[in-house]
Every structure is written in C-alpha cells, then in structure tokens.
Amino acid sequence: MVTHMGLVGLGKMGNNMRERLRRGGIEVTGYDPRPEVSDVATLADLVAALPGPRRVVWVMVPAGEPTRSVVQELGTLLGEGDVVVEGGNSHYPEDQARAAELGAHGVGYVDVGVSGGVWGLENGYGLMCGGEPADVELLMPVFDALRPEGPREEGFVHAGGVGAGHFAKMVHNGIEYGLMQAYAEGYELLAAKDGLVTDVHGTMKAWMRGTVVRSWLLDLMVLALEQDPSLAAIDDWVDDSGEGRWTVDEAIDNAVPLPVISAALFARFSSRQTESPAMKAVAALRQQFGGHAVKPAS
Amino acid sequence: MVTHMGLVGLGKMGNNMRERLRRGGIEVTGYDPRPEVSDVATLADLVAALPGPRRVVWVMVPAGEPTRSVVQELGTLLGEGDVVVEGGNSHYPEDQARAAELGAHGVGYVDVGVSGGVWGLENGYGLMCGGEPADVELLMPVFDALRPEGPREEGFVHAGGVGAGHFAKMVHNGIEYGLMQAYAEGYELLAAKDGLVTDVHGTMKAWMRGTVVRSWLLDLMVLALEQDPSLAAIDDWVDDSGEGRWTVDEAIDNAVPLPVISAALFARFSSRQTESPAMKAVAALRQQFGGHAVKPAS
Amino acid sequence: MVTHMGLVGLGKMGNNMRERLRRGGIEVTGYDPRPEVSDVATLADLVAALPGPRRVVWVMVPAGEPTRSVVQELGTLLGEGDVVVEGGNSHYPEDQARAAELGAHGVGYVDVGVSGGVWGLENGYGLMCGGEPADVELLMPVFDALRPEGPREEGFVHAGGVGAGHFAKMVHNGIEYGLMQAYAEGYELLAAKDGLVTDVHGTMKAWMRGTVVRSWLLDLMVLALEQDPSLAAIDDWVDDSGEGRWTVDEAIDNAVPLPVISAALFARFSSRQTESPAMKAVAALRQQFGGHAVKPAS
C-alpha cells in the first residue's frame, strides 16, 4: 500500500491534488518543469526519490502529446512492479496502447478519470479507474485520500480493465454536456418570458431543494446568476475539451442513439462560429426560390 | 365550371398568378388596395363584376389579419353557392373556422396550399386543396391553369375536407425546412474541408444528374453558388414564415417524433440571435465548476 | 395568515401534502369525491368549514377538466377576499383565464407548481407560485409547511404574476426531460461497452459525490440499478405528462431554440410506437433506389 508517491504536473489541478493528498497523509514528491513549483529537478530525480518496491507515479499533465511524452519517459525510468497512473483526460484507446507498452517492461498502468474541478480540493474528487486489480489495490490509500468523504463507492469505482476509467469519465463528461444544455435551454426560456417570470434567478434558486431537477450544476447556475443576474458579462462562446466529441464518436461506433448529448455538442460548435456557412446556404436557397429577402452580409 | 373569377391581392405572388391564369384562358378581375395595380375600385366592385351563379373569389393576401378581414368582408358580399378560395398560408384550424362561418350563409370555402414561389409563373404551381367535392369540381379549370404541365395528379391534389390543403402545404413546408438544412449541412462540411475538396460548387453541381440527392432545391443551391461561390454576400440570418412552427406544434399534438424538421427550425431561430442566452449559461457553468476561461462579452 | 385551509383532491399527492401540512401545524379540511378518504361530504361543506375572512382552498386534482370544474364550482362558493390555489399542473394560460373569471367576483387565484413527487412528504416540496403579492403573503404559512427545510428561497419562489408559477414548473419539467435523457444516453453507452466497463451500476454510483454530474436524479438512477442492475424488468415505454409538450410549444412561440429538450420529448414519443411510420418510409426509399434489403413487416 502506497504511502509515498510521485506526482507529475503541478498546474492548478495537480497542485490542488497534491495538497489534498498531503492532508490525507500521503507523502507526495511533485515534479513540474517550472522549477519554482517543483520538488525535484528532473523526472529521474522524482523516480529516484520514491521508495520501492512498487513505486507509484501519478501523471497529471495536459492530454495528448504532453501526457504521451511523460508516460514514455517514465517507462524508461520505472521497472518491474512499478505503476504509472494517468489521471488526465486521455482517450481510452491510448491508455490501452500505453499499458501494453509499459507492460512489456513489467510496469503497471492505471487510468483514472478525475471529476470535481476547482472544487475538488475541498469536496474531494470523484474517481473512476481502470486497470489490473493488484495495481488498483496498491493505490487504494491514494484514492481514499482524494475521493470525497462518505461511502467509498459513492466517489470511487474500479470500473474495469485498462481504459475503463477514462471511458467512464468520457461518458460522465458527455452526460455533463447534456445536463448543462438542458439547464441552459430552460434558463433561456424563462428569460425570454420576462414579462411573466419576473425573477429568473429566484426561480432557479427555488429549485435547489425538494425538486426533481436539483443538482450540483443547478447550484452553480444559481451562483452564476447571483454574481451576474443576466449573465451580461459572459460571452456565449463555449469551448469543448474533446471528451464530448469522443462520446459521440463512441456512440456512433456502437450504434447507440445519442440525440441529446450530440445536440449539446453541436450547440457548442455553433456558439463558436462567427457566421454559419450552413445558415448562409439556407438563406441563399430561400432567396433563390422565393425571392425572400436576405440580409446582406455585414 | 369557372371561366371568370375574382382575385384579391396583387402582390408579387398574386400578380404572377393572375398572369398565369389569363394565359390559361381564365378571365380574372383583380382587386388590390393599391389603385395603380387594381382592376376595380373596391371589393364590392370585384364581386359585382363576376358572373353568377357560383361566383369564385380567390384570396391571395398575407396570412393572419389581412386574410381574416378580406374573407369576412367577402362573407357579406357573396351568397348561396359562391365560393371563397384561400390561397395564402392560413393555419388550417382557421380555415375550418372560416368555412363554418361562411357556410352559415351558404358560401363555400376551399383552402389551397400553393407552392412554387417566383418560379410558378413559368413552371406552374404545385396545388393542394381541401374542401367540399362540389366546390373543388367547380374550381378545376382554375387549378388546371395554375398547375404545372404534365399529369394533373403530379401537381394537384384534393387532399381532403376544409383545412386539408393548408395542412398538406404546412407539412410540405416542414419537409422543405429539413431538406434545406440537410443540403446546408453538407455544404458546410464540404467547405470546411477545402484543403481536400477544392471545388465545392462543382461538387454540388455534379449531383444534379444521376445521383440520389438530385432535386430542385439542389439546382437552386448550384445556382446560388454559381452567383457567389462562397456565399460571401449573404448573411447567415434565416427567417421562418410560421409554417415550420405549426408543423412542429402539430407533431407534438399528435405525438409524432420530428427530430429533423425541429432541428431545422431551431437552427433558424439560432441564426437570428445576436447572442444565445443558453450558451451564455453553459459558459457560466463551465466557469463555475472548472475555472474554464470564458470570453468576456464583447 | 392562514392557519386552517381547505384541500380538494386526496389522491396520492394530495394525501401526502395534507399530512405534511398537518405536521407543519396547518389545520386542513380535505375533500375528495371518495367518501372513505374525505373529511366532508361536499365542496360546499368544505367551504363552510373554513374560517373567514380570506378563506383558502387548495386544489390538487388532475389537470384539465377535473381542475376546471372544481375551480368553477369554487368560484360560486367563495367570495371577496377568498383565494383559490391551483397546485396541479395547469397550463399557464388557463391560470390566467381562471384568475380573470374569479377576480370578477373578488376571489383571488394563485397558481403553484409543486415538485418532489412521492418523496415530498419527507423531503418537502419545491414550490413556484404566481399571483398577487397580497394573496401570496396570505399563503406563506402554507408554503413554509410544504417546502423543504433550509433557507426559504432555496425551495420557494414567488416567480411573478398569475401563471408564472405554472410557467416555472413547466420549464422545470422540460429541463427534467433533458436531464433524464442525458443520464439515460450515458447509461446506454456504458452498458453497450460491457466488455470494458464491467460495473455500470458501480460506475454511476461513483458519480454520487464529488463529480460534476451529481444530482438527485443520479441518486435515483443508482437506486433503480441497485434494484435491477440491467433494468430487465422495465419496459422501454415512456409516457409524457404534457408539460414537456408545452415547453417546446412555448419555445417555438418565443423563437427559443430547444434542441435538447425537444430531442428528449421526441425520444418519448418514439418509445411508445410499436412501429415507426417514418422509418418504414425510409426503409421503403432505400429499397426503391438501391435495391437494399428491407425486412418484411413481421
């Protein structure tokens, strides 16, 4: 059972996690390329600082190339019985490829989906992991330090083999897209009827207790409206982090209908367009057949 | 069988129809509030100019209040055996209400959905009508003059009782929304891949013959791209005329799933928003839980 | 301020509410057409049992005709200063029409959206009301007895004038459709990947704390899976109670795009079809153009 672990990546998320781990009694040696926040000078120093056997290094760096290169380097520094934990947002097939590579050198690999954002330091993080039972067992003190108070199974799951953690987190995020869009559509409809509903913020606040739609996202919506009742200071431009796209791709591969989650994803794409080529085409068609007025491009 | 009819409303559409009717051998007395285009001074003069029995007045004025008031006035001017034809875009329950009112005075009512836009003068108009068989029978020479060349049943239908014509036209327009959006989405995807597909206009033009997607709307799309290959001069703002809304309302009343037509309708609503309150809400939520960057409203 | 009120309708919902009101110190005289559950024999007896001035009768009967007739009868039994509370799921324009009628006799009308279902007796009910400030003020002890523990404004809102309560509840239910469908789609995708995610119930349970998607509906989803891990005993047939339809109708009237909530509504319509005429049409089209195999109707 792990009592001292390595953590690579001390950005906002990694830094908060280190803090929560330490509060939970886990010794953490952190590495980050920025010397001013790092506990050691190099990744090799990090590995050297950890007690064996079964050293554990948790990787918490941006998905894609950064994660890939850290994991690869760790593969050369770690050995038989050690375990790499990928806590970022990797796409699950990448987990499976990396696990195979590391496994060839006897290094274990556990993928963990981590939910909770900036609130995780205080509330704890929801954790979904995938990997070999023995590796997950080794990590349990770490998971227990990170997860929220309460029954373990309400904030942690060993969802399946390698990849299952990130698959579960991907679906979690897909659902999140749908939930957010549902609240947002309701908000817009309430706000559109401002001659009747004179207190939109108060209405959504009244949903916080007792109603069917109460949730943490609703609480956040109320917070946002408390700070800015008409959201005047916020642009309607919404990014997407990739996991919503993977969710829809995955649904298509498995012939699973996903009308709501896909609609939420497409709404984000639309939100970022300064103009919609498709709607220009519809306007052009209407002009062609009906002589309908079109607005000249401004 | 009618050989001389009245026509109320000589706008772009009414004027073209009068022309096509005359070419087809129907005598038309037209009335419009604008004296410079009208054949008679008042609606009463129009009615007086028509030969009986079974006078026919076709109403071709904007939906809603204008149509309502013309039909009401005709109810006072016409009598037993005469027929009012509503050729605009009335909502079918209005047809049924008006038919009941006129029927109390022995005046017949036929609703006609007219498709074809500015091309109708040359190509003929697609016609869907609803009403009593005897009234429809009376109007056949008019319908034959207006409809396209070719077999009658490929450009005309007596779809059912009063309201069926406008119901059919409403569904026709709902389908039209879906078709246009489908082409538009395809156009956007082709245009997004301009490093690969170097000739978007040419690609859509090549679909005009032999392919599964060939249609009149595709021909118009090609025309539009011929005039403006990147639709640079056209704004992405798209109006909706009401029939798409009725189509979705009607589907909801009848528990008919309408994912495609409703998506096309909502895309038009979105196209007209300068900012989306819903997407502001999603952006606000993301900022709350994740500290995700938002764009300040510009 | 009310200490003794009338309650019409003692079904599952009304009965629970009477119990919670009594626990909260409100005297309740209940009327129901079923003598075995009713406190009085007739609606007139109910009204006679209430102390004046400003008698209060809460109506909790099925929407539509039942509510209409009870409210109408109350209009003849009550008088100046009395208040009818409509706690069912009326469509908000009906509230406005009834309030006008009752108002002509000096009787006030407050519409209240009540959320919480069978859990409300213990947890309290989320309440959204619309009406005149003086009428709402009168009812505050009743609202305080019904609403959940905690700050009043997290379980109660005076959302606006007459109709605003049911409008808010309608939007609440529309959002609810979207939320449920989002979880349901995620569940289906997890279940489809059962070779990877070996514990679907455990995965959703692990979302209960710390994650972004935690909510009361998620808790219920976990409960449902605890009782029946593959939902084997439940049919995929989903009713809709009308408020989702009104939400989409309202959005269309106000040109508000509602892709997610409408998709959730249409999914329910589809769930109830034994066969889909639309998909028969698509199959027929594919057969026509491509000689694609179709399945003969079984």
Added chain:
Amino acid sequence: MVTHMGLVGLGKMGNNMRERLRRGGIEVTGYDPRPEVSDVATLADLVAALPGPRRVVWVMVPAGEPTRSVVQELGTLLGEGDVVVEGGNSHYPEDQARAAELGAHGVGYVDVGVSGGVWGLENGYGLMCGGEPADVELLMPVFDALRPEGPREEGFVHAGGVGAGHFAKMVHNGIEYGLMQAYAEGYELLAAKDGLVTDVHGTMKAWMRGTVVRSWLLDLMVLALEQDPSLAAIDDWVDDSGEGRWTVDEAIDNAVPLPVISAALFARFSSRQTESPAMKAVAALRQQFGGHAVKPAS
C-alpha cells in the same frame, strides 16, 4: 485515353456498370471470383489482357477487406503509369493510404464516388472523383460513358486530390440521410392526420411538379406508396452503410454542427433496437421519483 479497361467485381453494381460502359463504346474485361460471370480466370489474367501503356483497372467490390486485398494485389500486378480506380465506398483516409503505397511503385490511384444505385444502368451514374489531373484525364472516356446524359459537369466532378471523390460521396450520402428522414417525418405527420388528409399518397404525388420539395427521392416515395399505400409490408428497421457515420465523425473532427444529419443517423440506430436501454432508464427514473406507472418488460 482509355478504350479498354479492367473491371474487378461483377456483382449487381459492377455488372450494370460493365453493361453501360460497353454501350458507351468502352471495351471491358471483367473479373469476378465467380467463374460463371467472369471474363478471365484470375486477376493476373485480367491485367495481362489489358493494352498498355497506362492500363486502367476499376475496382468495384465491397468496402473494407475485399477492396483492400484487391488493391494490394493489383499493386503487385500493375506498374509505372497504370491506374487503379476505386469505385466502391472506401473511407477517404484509406484512399490516401493506398494511393501512397501504389504511388511508390509508380501506380496511380483515383477514387470515385458513384451514385445512382440500380437506376444507374439506364439513367447514368453521378460521379465524383479525386486524384491526379493526369490520371483523371486518362479516365475521361470511362467517366463520360458512365455519367448521365446532359452537360458533363452536371453528373461528374473532379473534386480534388486523392480522397476527394469519396469524401464528396460521403457527404452526398450524409445529405441523403437527412433528405430521406425529412420526407419520412412529413409522411408520418400526414398519415397521423388521416381524419383530415384522406389521400396521403395523392398528396405526396401532387408534390412531384411545381413544388419546392420535388426531387428524385420524392418520386421514389410516390412509387413506394403506389405499390403499398400504407407501407404495410415494410418493416421499420433501417440499416446504415457506414457513410452516414463517417459524415458525422468528420463533422465532429471539424467542429461542424450537423443536427439534421446526425438526427437522421440516430433514428436509424433506434429503428434497429428491439428495446432501448436509454428509454428503460428514463422509465426507471420516472418510476423512482414519481411512482409513475411503468410497463413491465414484456
């Protein structure tokens, strides 16, 4: 310019194309593993039968493994200046990979999207191709024989480099999904209102001329209804061939919103489910919170 070419794959599609090519004056040597339809015994014999320089072999076999292995074998049989034409439904990145492999041996590669189905023999095929200009030039007599009568550019396009032909065909098919679903939704709504619209087949037939929605797919819809007015003999189960999936995947990669085409794709997925796990989940949720009746699974 080619006058004698090879054709691999003599199924329904390949056989019709050989016939149309021969009618167009192109000599065709066909190969198929079924000796009874093949002109030669082996692929090597086919290549040997073709005159050089710049031999042309058109591949018309099922997408995926069959196409892959034929193209690979042709790579070993053909040489400098020869051209392989992939006329099936390959995914465009595969085209690009194969072109690179063949190109290493001096063999050219042209990908062609072919539309028209069983009607192509008589009507001609819509053709979209991608490849090097010199290779496309070489093939023009072949394309001219296959494409419909009329201006070349209304039935043929050189859309761009290798892959552009199948990309264009993929988008064509995505649009096709949307168009079909739009007509199908309209059909269902007309049929749902059979008390008003008494002639659904006649109504859609009346759209064939003059209307905005006229198209070849509409003609086919009318044909289908002529044969079976209520589509009673056709099951509502609809397959998808892969190109709709690729279209949505591609849109997601390019952040292009595709609400209509994706909805059409998901409707097909749903049509093939004997029960919907998602809707079971929604039913389970409703039962949990409201005690709503559910149907036990049958």
